[in-house]
Amino acid sequence: MSKMLKPQLADAVKTAMRAKDAPRLGTLRFLQAAIKQKEVDERRELDDPEVIAIIEKQVKQRRESIAAFEHAGRTETADQEKAELAVLQEFLPQAASAEEVDAVIASAIEEVNDQGLTGGPAMGKVMAIVKAELAGRADMTAVSAQVKAHLM
Structure with a gap:
């Protein structure tokens, strides 16, 4: 801004x-x-x-x-x-596109999988990465549901 x-x-x-x-x-x-x-x-x-x-x-x-x-x-x-x-x-940054959200999630999951984490423990790590990248630009509740679907 x-x-x-x-x-x-x-x-x-x-x-x-x-x-x-x-x-x-x-x-x-x-x-x-x-x-x-x-x-x-x-x-x-x-x-x-x-x-x-x-x-x-x-x-x-x-x-x-x-x-x-x-x-x-x-x-x-x-x-x-x-x-x-x-x-x-009006005061939040421009919302991230669905493609951008998917790309950030995929990248974060790959990064966490490289560390050897899967399932439940990976969820927190992935969300930490995703939240840092998409802060204010995406609904984190919806993003969390997407991450959970990818990890399960």
Whole structure:
């Protein structure tokens, strides 16, 4: 990214305020608060990868909430969560293509197999490699399912 995420987020908050876009503004402020809380807890400034990790966590929470609300028949609340999810995803890096994800998984499995690991123990090692390569660019839940299918 050409621009640091925190200033980019601050600019998005200002734009949402000017546009009087309350739902977007609420989501952005919530994200800023989560980042600020982490900085206060750790007593230091966060860099972009750490901010991306916070955004990923928020995205994962929204996806889980959407599934729960839809299962409970609360479509209005699920739609609100979907809108928040869309706002959060704007700040994540460009998503990796399916081919790129497959290539990273295959490479990681090959690397771990060369170390002599297979089955369950290999899963953790493969996921560590894959997560480092695809951080913020792929849904790790789906990637984990793919890795498990390849290893079994």
